[in-house]
Each structure stands twice: as structure tokens, then as C-alpha cells.
Amino acid sequence: MPTDSRLAGPALHLADSLWQDAALKFGNTAGAVLGFLGVLLAVFFAAGRATGRFSRPLAVVLMLGPAAVLLLTGLVVPLLRTVYLSFYDADAAKFVGGKNYGWAATSSPIHEVLLNTLLWLVIAPIAATGLGLLLALMVDRMRGQAVYKSLVFMPMAVSLVAASIIFKLVYESRGAGQNQVGLLSQLAVALGWDDPPNWILSQPLNNFLLMGVMVWVQTGFAMVVLSAAIKAIPDEITEAARLDGATGVRLFLHVTVPMIRTTLVVVLTTIMIITLKAFDIVRTMTGGNFGTQVLANEMYSQSFEQYNTGRGSALAVILFLAVAPLVVYNIALLRKERATR
């Protein structure tokens, strides 16, 4: 706990008001949760007394109703409304046909955005999955593997904002002659590069440095899932392959990889979906400047910084069209994988 006694007069007053503010907010939150549960309990108690032929429809309406209403207002209607808005102008006042999509297809800043997004979509997932697979294979027989797995998996727990700040410090750059405070610059200096560039500003390198954050976060995920899949391969299969003379890397390429193919693709598509939708890294590290903009962040900027609802909605629709097939494929694979186990 912070020690209030160390704070001087006015600061003490401020600290007091901070705790009061916190108490008020927690009170409101507890009230909301308890009120929510209380209303549900009361409704359940009252509705539970109903008998006869109405009891069943009543149960369906009361139990499915709230979720259905929220899904309709939160997802179904907005989905349609965003598509509708994408054909209107910046203020959603005038119908402009496909103009917003035309802008997305022809304007050169958006070409850069789409190219960056494509690079992210290909490089980050493949790097994370590949590295994860390699680690999954190598970590398995090591002593204390739990420690290594935990440490590599840990970045997955923290927010992309925190991850971005962690790497912003790594990529931090100072002018020549000053002490470097970023690890990457220091490493460059130690290797004899006296005046390393300002990493975040150097295009196109900065794009790959930003992708590095995503790889840092997702590699542990890939490793844990693939490690489980490798352990689940039946012994008889590898035994048979070994009797046929397969060993080492050949055994891996021709037996292990085909056996975990589905899981491998599930991991790859999962990271692709996350990569496409994530705007946190770009927003936190560069704000989309210096040639690092991606689709998800451009959508946010157009909608909530430029207040151009039409363009923002058109970009959201493009994002949806890119993500949807990946999600469908991903879920289909997951179901197939579950059926075979």
C-alpha cells in the first residue's frame, strides 16, 4: 500500500480525494454487479412460480432474451448499419455510392496502408509460428522446461499497449555521442556502429521492428499449442516410420509435420486474425506515422480522428471481408481437429 504519511500537506489532501474517488467508483461498480444479479434472481424467483403451458416459453424468453437483444443491438444491427454508412459521405448525410471504396482502392496513402497490412499478415504469423514450432520441438526434453515455456509464453498475458511500451524502450534512440538508453542502439554501438539510426523513424525497417512486437507476443502461444499437438501424436505412428528407416529431421518432416498439420494451420490462421485486427501496436508506437500505418489503425483514425464516417466504415467493411474467411476457415479446422481426436 502507498504510504500516505510520506505525502506533504496539499498532496495529502489530493491523496485523500483519490481514495474517495476510488471508493465511489468501486461502490458504483459493486452496485451495478449486485443490482444486475439481484434483478436476475428476483425475475427467476417470480418466473419460477409460473406453471402450465406458459412456463416453457417464459423460460426461453427470459433466459435467451437479454443475450438476443444485446446481440441484435451490438452486432447484427451495427453490422448492417456500417455497410450502409460506407456508402454515405463523411457526415452520413449524403449517398455517395462506391466513392469511399474507390478512395480506398486508388488513393496512394491507402495503398501504403494495404501493403503494410499485407506484410504484417504474412510475416508476423509465419515468424511466430515457425519459431514456436522450433521451440516446441527443442524444449520438450529439456530439464526445467516449465520455466522456459512460462517465460516465453508470458508476453501473451500483458496488453499489446504494455508490450509496445516495452519495445519502445528497446528501440529508443539517442544522438551520437550521448549514452544510449535503448538496448538495440546499445547493441549496435557495442558492435562498432557508432551512430545507429533512430529505429522508429527509419523506413521501411520500422515496420519490421513493429512486427517484432507481435512475434514476441505470439511465439509463446504457438509454442504451447504446438507442443501439446506433438505430444498427442500416437507412438505407433512414429514407431512404424522408424522401422521403415526414418530418423531425425526426415522423421520430423515426413511424420511429425503432417501429423500436426491441422494444428499448425489453426495456429497460423489464429495469429493472422489477431494481426489483422490489432491496431494497438501501431497506435502506441508510431500512431501510424513514418510509413507504418495498417488497416485496423487507419480505420480507427478515419472514424474517430478525421470523423469521416463513410471512409471509416468502408475500411471496416474491408477489414471484415479480410477477416471473415480466415475465421470461418479457422473454426472449420478446429472442428475437424476435434472430430479426429
Next chain:
Amino acid sequence: MSAEPTFDKASGSGVGTGSGGASGSGAGRASGSGGAARPDLPPAKAIRRAFSSPLASALVIAVTVLWTIPTVGLLVTSLRPKEDVVSSGWWEAFVHPDLGLENYRSVLFDNSFGTSGGLMPYLVNSIAIAIPATVFPLVLAAMAAYALAWVRFKGSDAVFFLIFALQVVPLQMSLVPLLRLFSGGAHLGSVTVIPALNLKDTYLPVWLTHTMFALPLAIFLLHNFIAQLPRDLMEAAVVDGASHFKIFRSIVLPLSAPALASFAIFQFLWVWNDLLVALTFAGGNPTVAPITSRLAQLSGSDSSHWELLSAGAFLSMIVPLAVFFALQRYFVRGLLAGSVKG
């Protein structure tokens, strides 16, 4: 294991073993198999042996160190005095150790970053947002999943499939319309369906948006679990005259506790770490915005104050890291099951 306490989806991909490997029990198993030097190795181990050499071990250790150093750097920076942070890299702290919690006090309570009260209000908001945004969807999804699985009605399969299909919708598709709904209400022509609600400076838009977006996945996962509860148990309760509400409360909820826990942990972390919903519906407003939203803004505008930014970032990481290390097993399951969410 008939009552495997996990999501169907997650256990299907063999995640149980994976998460075990990352927890304490996994360490015991690993050293056990490593110590047993049998002349004829089981074949699965033969593959691993092909990849396990001193070189492989060195590579794993190198990657682990590489993966850990950035976080250590942030932690060390957050503990150093301002003058040191400005003048030298964090690794110098190992040579001239001078560490303390002053930055944390400053970033939490002082008017640092030009905000009165520092980051403390934002941290409070994070908690005040994450708990209801976990409880609401959890309860509502469990109710819906029970209704779809056990109170069958005409078209219940179709409804379930529709909800399942809604998982493909990215959050981005809803932001603009939802923001308009919360600020201006809903109108059909000149008829006001929902009046303009004055929700600014309340948590309600953030809670509601998180709840709405959690539902498709939550209903899908909990349905998988609840649908597999023993039919005999349900039928016996019906014979005893219990209503659906009673069955839900006294049979379904207690038996689904493991699945509910997995989803709750996943959802809590998802909300805690979220930036998109926070930035859209709360912005940087200290009355409602969570710490992620404020940190993202500070990172863009005020990154010269590394001693404060690093302390702020680490503060935001304490809760998820505690959850991660304490509940790793559940964490992995929930995460895998919901990793394409949003």
C-alpha cells in the same frame, strides 16, 4: 475423464497437456522422462531426441533470455531514479544499483503526465470496468446457453448457429454505429426507438460493448459444455417438479463452474488488456478511461519521461501477470479457446 474441467474446444486440441507442461506438474514429468535412460526409447521421444542436443538447449535458453530481457529492462528502468534513467541505459543499474519505488509513487499519485492524480484514477477505472464486463456476459451467456441446450424450441438450432456465426464479425464493424447509438439514441424515420442516453462519464457504454462482444464466443463455449451435462440429472429434476430457473441455478451453474472459471479469466484479461473499446468509448477521460487507454496516449506524447512511462506500463502489467502465474492452467485453456475473439 468424464468431467474434464475445460472447454470442449480447448481440450480437443490437447491443450490440457500443454498447459500442464507449463505448470509445476509438467516439470516433474519432464525430469522423470529425462532421467529414465531406457535402451529402447519410445518413438515420440526419438523425434525429440533428434532435436535435443546441447546446441538445441543453448538455443532455447538464448531465445528465453532474449524474450525476457525487454520486460526486465522495463522493470529495472521503472525502479531507477529519474537522473539515472535520463543519463544511462537500464543495464548500468547492475553496476551502480540505486533502485526504489519513488517512480511508482509519483506516477500513481502526483500530478505527473499533466493529469491531476496521476494514473491512480485510471487503474481504478480498469478494475471498475473489467469486473462487471466479466460478470455480465458470463451470466447472460450461461443463461442463453442453457436455454439453447435444454429448453429446446422450434428454431433453437438455427438461433445457436446464428450466434456461433456472429464470431466472424470484427469489433471494428460495430464501433461507429454503437457510438452513435450511445450518444444519439436510435431512430426509425422520425420515430425514436431508443432515446439519446446521457451516458458520457459513465462506465455503461464500455461495459455494454464488452458484454455484447463477449456473447457469441461465450454462448458457443458454454453451450458446448452445458449441452454435455448428464441428461438423467436434468430429467430427474424435471420429474421432481423443478422449474427451468431452479435447474439452471442449482444444477447447471454449479456443474459448469470449471468452464465458467476458464471463460471468466479469459474475459477478465481480455477486457483488462483491451485498447480499442476503451479508446472509442472512454477516450482519455480520467473519470472512466482505463489505464491502457491512458498509456497509449502517453506513449505517443510524453515518451521522454521513461522513468514514469515504464512505471505506468509495469503497473498495468501487475494484474495480468499475477493472473498468469497463479492460474496458468485455466489461463491457457481460456486463451486458446478464445484467441480469435474480437
